[in-house]
Amino acid sequence: MRWFTATLLMATIAFVGCGGSYSMRSTEFTTSPWPVDRGTVHRTGSIGESQFGSDWQIAWQHRRGDRPEGPLALAHHRLIYPSSRKRLVFFVDSTGDRSGQTKLKGVAQSGLAVADSLLTYALRHKKNRIEGYDLRRGDILWKRPLKDPGPGPIVLNNRIIAAGSDGVVMALDPRTGSVHWQHNWSARWRSGPTVHDSLLLMSTDNAVWLFSAESGDSLGVVEIPGTVVGHVAVGAFAIAASLDGTVIGFEPSSGQLRWSRQLGPEFWASPAVSDGHVAVVGTDGRLLVLREHDGTTVWERELGEVVTAAPLVAGNHLILGTQRGTLFVLDHHTGALITRFQFVGGFTQAPITDGTRVYLATDRGTVAALEAPRDQHAIVPSHGRSSAAGLP
Numbered sequence: 004m005r006w007f008t009a010t011l012l013m014a015t016i017a018f019v020g021c022g023g024s025y026s027m028r029s030t031e032f033t034t035s036p037w038p039v040d041r042g043t044v045h046r047t048g049s050i051g052e053s054q055f056g057s058d059w060q061i062a063w064q065h066r067r068g069d070r071p072e073g074p075l076a077l078a079h080h081r082l083i084y085p086s087s088r089k090r091l092v093f094f095v096d097s098t099g100d101r102s103g104q105t106k107l108k109g110v111a112q113s114g115l116a117v118a119d120s121l122l123t124y125a126l127r128h129k130k131n132r133i134e135g136y137d138l139r140r141g142d143i144l145w146k147r148p149l150k151d152p153g154p155g156p157i158v159l160n161n162r163i164i165a166a167g168s169d170g171v172v173m174a175l176d177p178r179t180g181s182v183h184w185q186h187n188w189s190a191r192w193r194s195g196p197t198v199h200d201s202l203l204l205m206s207t208d209n210a211v212w213l214f215s216a217e218s219g220d221s222l223g224v225v226e227i228p229g230t231v232v233g234h235v236a237v238g239a240f241a242i243a244a245s246l247d248g249t250v251i252g253f254e255p256s257s258g259q260l261r262w263s264r265q266l267g268p269e270f271w272a273s274p275a276v277s278d279g280h281v282a283v284v285g286t287d288g289r290l291l292v293l294r295e296h297d298g299t300t301v302w303e304r305e306l307g308e309v310v311t312a313a314p315l316v317a318g319n320h321l322i323l324g325t326q327r328g329t330l331f332v333l334d335h336h337t338g339a340l341i342t343r344f345q346f347v348g349g350f351t352q353a354p355i356t357d358g359t360r361v362y363l364a365t366d367r368g369t370v371a372a373l374e375a376p377r378d379q380h381a382i383v384p385s386h387g388r389s390s391a392a393g394l395p
Contacts, residue, residue: 025093025103026141027079027120035078036357038117040155041273041313044198046234049277053318053358056377059332059342062360063099067092067368071352073124074114074155075364079138082362084370085111085124091136096360099372105136113165113195118158121177125152125165133165135180145180149173155195155234159216166192166205172219184219188212194234194273197241199255204241206231211243213258225258227251228265233273233313236281239295244270244283252281252298262298266291272313272353275321280335282314282321290314290323292338302338306331313353315361322361324350330363330373346371 041048073085081102082094091111092104109126113133116123121144122136133152135144149167156165162183163175170192173185190207196214197204202222203214211225229247236242241255248270251263268285275282280301281293288306293299308325315322321335326349332341348367355362360372 024141025091025105025138027081027138029120029139032079032120032138035076035117037075037077037355038115039076039157040074040114040195041234041236041353042355044157044159044196045237046155046195046197046273047236047238047277047316048273048275048282048313048353049316050356050358051277051318053320053356054377055318055320055375057341057375059344059373059375061344062097062372062374064369064371065094065099065101066347067370069368070348070366071364072110073112074352075355075362076115076117077355077357077362078117078122082370082372083115083117083122084364085114091115091122091124094370096357096362096372099370105141107134112154113152114155116156116158116163118177121158123156123158123163123165123177125149125156127152133163133175133180135163135177144178147173147175147180147182153192153195157196157198159196159198162216164196164203164216166195168192172196172203172205172214174216174219186219186221188221193230193232197235197237199237199241202255204235204237204255206233206235206243211235211241211253211258213255223258225251225253225260227263232271236274236276238276238281239279242274242276242281242295244272244274246270248285250274250281250283250293250298252295261296264293264298271311275314275316277316277335280316282316282335284310284314284323286311288325290333290338292321292335301336304333304338310350312350315354315356317356317358317361322354322356324354324363324365326350328365328369330354344373 076083084092109130111124113125120138125133151168153166170188174183194206213223229245240252291303292301321333328346330344348365
């Protein structure tokens with residue numbers, strides 16, 4: 004009986020420690036390969052260098068009884084999963100082992116911004132606030148009211164930049180949550196801030212606004228047909244895609260329009276920009292890769308399935324998931340199909356990568372990682388594209 008009581012007590016302590024808050028040792032902190040939605044503050048949805056070959060396989064896979072309510076993130080060798088059950092769940096990136104979770108007072112639909120030991124996320128209705136969580140202490144550092152917070156907070160120049168859908172844009176101190184600057188504009192923000200040099204770019208109905216990152220002052224507006232729901236992506240140019248099927252490229256520093264194309268499908272997802280190319284996918288499954296400098300088509304492909312999650316570009320590979328649960332792996336330069344996987348549940352959140360694995364989650368609780376180790380003896384063509392033969 005005494006043994007049973009001690010065992011039960013130890014199990015209870017372990018459960019409470021795992022379920023209530025999550026902390027990490029300082030020695031565990033490393034560079035975060037995907038710390039914000041779309042990978043970096045430029046929101047390109049891409050990573051230039053990767054270790055992927057042609058033989059794709061599932062590295063690990065789990066089924067959960069929930070779904071991801073916000074974009075996934077990677078930090079300190081952990082995959083961070085914003086759960087519909089008001090939790091942040093942490094998985095070891097290499098094995099998929101669950102290393103812990105943190106209970107929240109709401110759902111972190113905004114996604115995360117990770118900087119060193121600080122996690123920043125926003126809780127929507129009814130909590131309506133943004134919070135800073137310290138991974139070293141395993142505790143909330145601060146809370147700041149933010150009505151109807153928008154997606155994708157970022158960390159820039161030691162400031163948290165966040166926005167509310169009702170027009171608020173604010174810069175906060177990451178350690179205290181105190182306000183550095185705040186403005187309330189007559190706009191309904193559809194995306195989080197994207198960065199170009201000292202500028203912030205944010206989308207709203209029929210326009211992309213440009214702001215000073217230092218002061219939050221408005222510096223101009225780029226008009227665009229239709230509403231831009233996804234993030235603006237910044238490579239050599241700023242790229243935005245709208246619900247009426249228009250994709251535009253403009254100078255991010257001045258807002259000067261360089262090109263505009265009416266392509267037809269509704270674009271709910273953010274574009275991906277890499278290697279002078281822009282990947283956009285319509286809700287009808289029409290996938291196009293355009294030249295970044297003039298918007299002309301490199302290739303296009305009909306996937307035949309509904310797509311609302313953004314594409315990912317990892318080196319020579321373009322990866323995206325459908326609402327039917329199909330994950331396509333394509334040659335980024337030609338559109339040739341390399342392989343596909345079928346998962347339980349559909350993709351509402353884009354896959355992410357650290358260049359070694361691709362991580363994903365479906366709306367029916369599948370969490371998985373894919374890998375395709377590069378053959379060290381393979382001959383890579385001089386143009387840098389994969390030597391693997393694509394399937395028709």
